[in-house]
Amino acid sequence: MSSAVRAARLLMEIEPGEFRILQAIELGMSGYSFVPLEEVVKYSGLKQGEVVFRLRELDRKELLYRQPEPYPGYILNYTAYDCLALNALAKSDLLSSLGRSLGVGKEADIFDAITDDGLQVAVKFHRLGRTSFRETRRKRGYVAKRGHITWHHQSRLAAEREFSFMSIAHAAGVAVPEPIKQNRHVVVMGFIDGFNLVDIIELDDPAGFLDDILVNVRLTYAGGVIHGDLSGFNIVVTKDGKVLLIDWPQAVSVDHQNAEELLKRDVENVLNYFKRKYGVERDIAEVIEYVKGD
Ligand SMILES: Nc1ncnc2c1ncn2[C@@H]1O[C@H](COP(=O)(O)OP(=O)(O)OP(=O)(O)O)[C@@H](O)[C@H]1O
Numbered sequence: 019m020s021s022a023v024r025a026a027r028l029l030m031e032i033e034p035g036e037f038r039i040l041q042a043i044e045l046g047m048s049g050y051s052f053v054p055l056e057e058v059v060k061y062s063g064l065k066q067g068e069v070v071f072r073l074r075e076l077d078r079k080e081l082l083y084r085q086p087e088p089y090p091g092y093i094l095n096y097t098a099y100d101c102l103a104l105n106a107l108a109k110s111d112l113l114s115s116l117g118r119s120l121g122v123g124k125e126a127d128i129f130d131a132i133t134d135d136g137l138q139v140a141v142k143f144h145r146l147g148r149t150s151f152r153e154t155r156r157k158r159g160y161v162a163k164r165g166h167i168t169w170h171h172q173s174r175l176a177a178e179r180e181f182s183f184m185s186i187a188h189a190a191g192v193a194v195p196e197p198i199k200q201n202r203h204v205v206v207m208g209f210i211d212g213f214n215l216v217d218i219i220e221l222d223d224p225a226g227f228l229d230d231i232l233v234n235v236r237l238t239y240a241g242g243v244i245h246g247d248l249s250g251f252n253i254v255v256t257k258d259g260k261v262l263l264i265d266w267p268q269a270v271s272v273d274h275q276n277a278e279e280l281l282k283r284d285v286e287n288v289l290n291y292f293k294r295k296y297g298v299e300r301d302i303a304e305v306i307e308y309v310k311g312d
């Protein structure tokens with residue numbers, strides 16, 4: 019079972035006191051590679067006896083990693099972090115239930131979900147450093163110093179970047195899923211009913227479709243942003259033939275030091291795809307000029 023699904027199921031069983039412990043460990047993780055018991059006690063504001071008791075319960079629910087040596091210390095695992103994010107999103111009257119998996123990428127898991135208002139949304143869990151995290155554990159039996167800070171912190175940063183760049187693009191009129199909310203490593207956005215460009219066997223009007231994509235790349239640039247990972251994998255086509263650009267955590271501002279290079283790569287990826295698959299050719303220099311609005 020995936021981490022997010024397990025988290026969604028556990029949500030009902032986790033008691034308020036246990037959430038306080040999880041939050042205390044989360045807080046401690048910014049300063050410790052393993053959060054010592056005294057710090058969990060301090061941050062949670064609970065009595066030591068209750069903390070020990072609840073830690074045992076959280077361990078039974080498989081939400082923690084415990085380091086026995088050189089001092090007893092605790093960190094959250096991904097499921098615990100998912101629980102904290104899902105709990106916050108449920109508390110703010112946003113998410114009511116998590117549905118099926120929409121995709122498992124190398125650095126994210128995506129699910130559909132229903133909001134309290136009955137709206138269908140997509141929920142993206144960023145999972146940076148997932149592989150290295152597991153490998154480190156396998157190799158050393160415990161998480162290397164800073165290793166855990168990396169996944170926890172990096173995943174949250176990726177979600178923050180994705181949400182903020184999607185919001186800018188959305189405001190600039192780019193066709194992106196509607197950015198709805200972000201909490202920790204999780205981004206909630208509008209659900210798109212469609213297919214990835216790379217999974218489409220034949221487009222009716224490939225040249226027209228390429229134009230639609232380029233209009234959006236131009237709007238993105240006019241909004242001060244470069245997508246940075248544009249390809250047929252991150253372009254979605256809806257059932258009524260609309261194009262949307264997804265997957266924004268690596269976007270950069272147009273004044274980023276590698277902006278030119280990233281823009282060129284984005285445009286090249288798209289043009290090469292249409293050339294190879296549909297024989298539609300465009301001049302890259304002209305397209306870049308067009309995108310920049312020159
Ligand atoms: N808003 C959405 N609505 C419906 N499906 C979506 C939505 N966003 C993403 N998906 C589906 O999930 C897949 C993965 O999404 P996305 O590209 O954002 O993440 P990723 O590729 O896993 O991330 P990374 O590139 O960091 O590994 C997409 O290819 C698409 O099929």
Ligand SMILES: [Mg+2]
Pocket residue numbers: 123251252265
């Ligand atoms: Mg992607």
